Amino acid sequence: MTAGHARQLVDEYLQRLERELTDLSPDSRNEIMDEIRRHIAEERGGLADESDATLRNLLERLGDPADIAAEARGGEKARTSVATTRRFGTFEVLALILLVAAWPVGAILLWVSKTWTTREKLLGTLIPPGGYPGVLLIMSTLHWITAASEAGPAWVDVTVGAVLFTISLVALIAPVGMIVYLATRLRAR
């Protein structure tokens, strides 16, 4: 590869980068251009033999100028996203997980958190009562009722079976539904 061709490859890259960075403050733009220029020079110095492929490889590793510019502008975006998500964090996520897995602990966290309204906290505490441990308790009672109804006529057995099946289904879905609801309330904040 001729020195002229190498210079052309590097210049094209730097020109594209400069175009991508035009909307930045001159201070940041100069800093980034300066550092990238130095990076290319140092990496080129370390190449055992400079060929078209190794030089292209070097520029590829540096990345698309558009990506570098996006990272440079990322500051604005990152700041606004921090500001909007600051209202809830690990604590609230933990509360939701524990609400189904370890109900008393989850319920306490739910009430301690300042993120939900009292109405949402009441709903979260009462539906389902006791999270999945509570649901298991309800279902074991239902099983006992089913066993008792088997002694009666067939139609009682079938009706009781259908009703209890519906209740079990609701009891299984309710906790997940409530967590999804509380999570969407978080996102709405």
Added chain:
Amino acid sequence: MLAMLKELPRYGGEVIQMLRARGELVVSEGTIYPLLSRMRSEGLVETEWRDTPGGAPRRYYRLSRSGQKAVAQFRDEWFRFRDSVDNIFRDGARQ
């Protein structure tokens, strides 16, 4: 990234080499530079020029006081988060 500047000031290429050595890098190595530049405009790092033997001076980045605070704060939050996850798994294993 900030934590990598905790011990001593480094220049951009050095940070990239450290990331490479840990096998952590990173699709576009060039994005390290705008990241450093942003941290500087946010006051988390400060820069100084240092001469290099037989070469042009390099821009070194070091943690500012508020950068040090940010690292300490993140570390505390991370440990608290890690401990609560540890506790959940420990309780789960016991049940």
